[in-house]
Amino acid sequence: MPPYFQRESVKSFADVTITEAGVDTVEFLKAAEGVVGIFGILNTPLLSPVSNDLGGNILKIRRRHDQTPEKSDTLENLVRNEMAEKRKEATQGLLWLIRGLSFTCKAIQQTQADPAKQLSTAFNESYADTLKPYHSFIVRxxxxxxxxxxxxxxxxxxxxxxxxxxxxxxxxxxxxLDTVLNDWLEALAKIIARIDAFYEANNYKKGL
Structure with a gap:
């Protein structure tokens, strides 16, 4: 396994536990922090809005989990219980985190599929498909x-x-690297699709 994915601070999405109750919250957040680390590898200040956005949404979800751990063992339970309390900070944070992870996932999938494609092209194309439709004219x-x-x-x-x-x-x-990265991407894509479908089925995106 490539060194980055072997580090104690990094968890692969392929190792995140998923049961009938949903996606394990703690494991998912640790894996999501690994995505922030990937932007750290790119090491350019211009990308700080992306990594800051990811990190901020991770914090919102972790805060909710730590406040109500018995109701937040999975992402689905966390959202379901928060919405029942007429609150939405973590629910909104997860929605935007999933969008940010989708943006990252699709960009790297493109670079994996095309060895000649540069990151700027892949991320621009992915941005148009994932985050841009939800961003204001100020943020774009x-x-x-x-x-x-x-x-x-x-x-x-x-x-x-x-x-x-x-x-x-x-x-x-x-x-x-390709072997492990492709597994990471496949697992991430499945989690994104699962959580997006969960939000759609329960109409949780409304007003967020």
């Missing part, structure tokens, strides 16, 4: 500028393959 230019600030794709892939400084051994090969 900020995120468009962020997309133009994407470094070359090698920065991302080299960063994901690279071992940590204190680790022994070699960096992961591209083949090793």
């Amino acid at each position: 230019p900020i995120f468009s500028a962020a997309m133009s600030g994407c470094p070359k794709r090698e920065v991302l892939y080299d960063g994901l393959r690279k071992k940590e400084e204190h680790d022994e051994g070699e960096d992961a090969t591209q083949e090793e």
Whole structure:
């Protein structure tokens, strides 16, 4: 497994527990934090609006979980119980987090499918399909500028393959990375589809 996904602070979406009750909240949040870390690998200030948005929504969900852990074991239970209390901070946070994760997932899926595609192109195309329809005319230019600030794709892939400084051994090969990254993307896409369908079925998006 590539070093990035081996780090204790990172959890793969492929390892997030999903039962009939829903998606495990704590495991999902840890995996989502790994996405923030990916933007850290890209290491450009222009992308800070993206990572800040992800991090802020993770915080909203974690706050709700910590306040009512017995009602928030899964994402579905967390939302269901918060909405029953006529509150919506975490529910709104999860909706926007899922949109942000979808944006990231689809962009990286594109770069995986096309080895010649640069990050700026992939993220721009993904932004148009995922986040842009929900952003105001004030926010859109900020995120468009962020997309133009994407470094070359090698920065991302080299960063994901690279071992940590204190680790022994070699960096992961591209083949090793592809195997684990594709599993990560597939699992993330399934969670996104599941939560989106849950919101749609229960009309939770209304007013958010």
